[in-house]
Amino acid sequence: MTFRVVRQPSANRTRCPYRVIEQGSDREIGWISQYLDYQSLRRLADRTLENYAYALLHFLRWWESVHHTDAIAKEALTESTLLDYVRFQSSQQPEVTGGTINQRVATVDHALRIVFPDAPGQIAPGFQQTYWQRAPMGIGRPRLALSRLRVKTPKRTISPLSVDEVARFWSSFRTSRDLAIVGLMLLQGLRSQEVLDLNRDDLLLAETQVRVRGKGNKTRFLPLAPEAAQLLDHYLRLERPTTSANALFVSLKGPARGARMTPAGLRSLFRHHRRTTGVKTANPHRFRHTFASDMIRAGVSLPALMQLMGHAQIQTTLVYMQITPLEVYQQYARAVVQLIRPVPVTPT
16 A cells, blocks of 8 residues: 655645545545644644654554555554654665654654553663652652663764855855845754745844744744844845745746745755855755854854754754864863963972
8 A cells, every 4th residue: 555645735734634545545644644643733833834744754654565555553552662663774784874764753752651551661772761750849759761762973073164165155156035045044043944935024124133943943033143234135125026925035937936945946946056156065064063063163152052043952053162172272272271280380
């Protein structure tokens, strides 16, 4: 059987717009719809719900290939179900990254716990760790808990674009809209989806601020760099079509002129300029990494950078604290020069 993810219009916020259906019959996969509706009730962003749907679709296809049915019953789930799923992903070509495996397994594990609460827990020695879990509100003794099944992932390293790469990529743009989009990523550190979600009234140019809706529908206000404000002003005055749409970045030509720019359109834009300039690593998130690395080098504190980036946990921001050997030497030399304590004199 063939399954796919579809998006259906839904005026009811308690119903998830995404569904996993069987091709041909349009039959919904009940347990997946139940879980997605549960997550929609939590008011998660549509992009997050879409990611959950595709993760569960991948698991469903594996389950059907092994059990020859898309139906999942509590009795069919065993303690090694997710371990078998990990083993399948690890054997795929091209190789699946550890982060992708962990993301899929976490989504499936949570879904199975919600929909089948009486199913056996997953036990995989070597993939899980025991830890002490604090009691709610700190009342009572901590108890032993078992972590979720995870594979080891390599330490994440951040590779920002060089000054030359930014200059080459930047010089290939010809429209004020495209320059403003890249400017918001490079000068403000916005995610690509955050840029696409911006509305005209999110720009507070008089206060040099921009309102950004980030992950989890969390809103933050960011100061606008003078260069970013100028790019946006040029786009609004000289290039943005007159339209009733509230979207900030819209298509400039063709049948979709005046409609909100789509993720596919943004990917196509960056793909074209990567070919034109030869800067193969220039993607929206790499510009965000470049912004964060520049802020760290400029002396911005971690809590401030955390707010600028829209991170929920400071551990995510700590990834950008990468010090090169040259920087270690320079900081050491400055510290030696500023020594307060005199060097002890050895008596003769």
